[in-house]
Amino acid sequence: MRPLSFDPQVLRKHLLRHQIATLPELKDALGTSASLTVFRKLKRLDYLSSYTHRGRYYALRETVRFDDAGLWSRHAVWFSRYGTLGATLESFVHRSPRGCFADELADALHAEVHGPLHDLVRQGRLRRAEVAGRFLYTSPDSRAGTGSDPHSTNRTHRSSAGRRLALQVSPHELRAAIVLFYSLLDEQQRRLFAGLESIKLGHGGDRILAEFLAWIRTPSPAGASNCSIRM
Numbered sequence: 633m634r635p636l637s638f639d640p641q642v643l644r645k646h647l648l649r650h651q652i653a654t655l656p657e658l659k660d661a662l663g664t665s666a667s668l669t670v671f672r673k674l675k676r677l678d679y680l681s682s683y684t685h686r687g688r689y690y691a692l693r694e695t696v697r698f699d700d701a702g703l704w705s706r707h708a709v710w711f712s713r714y715g716t717l718g719a720t721l722e723s724f725v726h727r728s729p730r731g732c733f734a735d736e737l738a739d740a741l742h743a744e745v746h747g748p749l750h751d752l753v754r755q756g757r758l759r760r761a762e763v764a765g766r767f768l769y770t771s772p773d774s775r776a777g778t779g780s781d782p783h784s785t786n787r788t789h790r791s792s793a794g795r796r797l798a799l800q801v802s803p804h805e806l807r808a809a810i811v812l813f814y815s816l817l818d819e820q821q822r823r824l825f826a827g828l829e830s831i832k833l834g835h836g837g838d839r840i841l842a843e844f845l846a847w848i849r850t851p852s853p854a855g856a857s858n859c860s861i862r863m
Contacts, residue, residue, distance in 0.1 A: 638662050640673035647679070647692045652706045654688050683717040684710040684743050701740065710742055717741070718748045721769075722757055730811050731770035763812050 646661040647653055653661070658670045680696060682689040689709045696704045702713035702723070712720040720741060725732050737745045749769060752758040760767045817825060 638664060638669055638673055640676045643670070643673050644677055644692065647677075647690065648695060651695055652682070652689045652691045652709055655690075658690065680711050681715075682709050683712045683715070683720055683741075684708075687716070703741070705742070708742075712741075717743055717745070718752060721745060721748055722752055725758055725769050726771045731768045733766050733768055735766075737769070768812075 642662050643658055646658065650657075655667060655670060658674075659665060659667065662670055662673065664670065674690065678693040680691050680693055681687045682691075689711075691706070691711055696711060698704050698711075698713050702720070704711045714720045714723045721737060724737060724740065732740075734745055734749055737749070749758065749760075749767075753760050753769075756772055758769050759772045760769050762768075814822065814825065
């Protein structure tokens with residue numbers, strides 16, 4: 633007796649009709665009780681797993697329309713161009729000029745992120761610094777203060793004041809602290825702050841500080857994410 637043959641196009645038609653489905657739903661559609669059979673057939677299709685709901689939902693890449701951030705959702709189930717939640721978090725942080733706070737990432741990704749962020753830091757894939765009681769996550773190879781980032785704090789190290797600050801805190805911690813402080817100021821306070829700091833830096837300080845502060849994003853409206861992602 634010949635073994636049963638299952639057509640992967642059955643799964644494709646089901647996913648085209650419903651857009652997303654769980655494993656039990658796909659098993660019912662295919663007419664099998666074996667999970668392995670479903671996954672063998674899915675491998676022949678270009679499919680995605682959700683990064684929310686513990687990856688229990690599946691979709692065809694051909695039906696997904698990612699937004700500018702690389703995300704797509706259906707019935708509050710979220711999918712990412714980057715695959716898993718960990719890979720998506722890593723990509724978001726790497727593409728943010730100033731790094732991201734955990735609550736910003738949670739809002740942007742519609743997911744609980746503390747556990748995956750902890751794993752990424754432990755694995756050395758992200759770095760974190762505490763700023764005013766919150767953790768700011770940045771790329772582990774961030775060039776803040778090392779010279780490759782055109783907006784990094786190494787520009788202030790050209791002065792003795794900058795060098796003294798660098799001895800007390802690491803470059804990315806210094807940058808994170810300045811970003812947070814500057815974002816809380818109104819326009820008049822920002823001008824005063826910039827003027828005082830440029831005086832401290834001495835000759836050329838106004839230009840150096842202007843270049844550094846230019847990339848700090850103006851605070852978003854209430855409820856909006858401040859995690860700035862470059863596409």
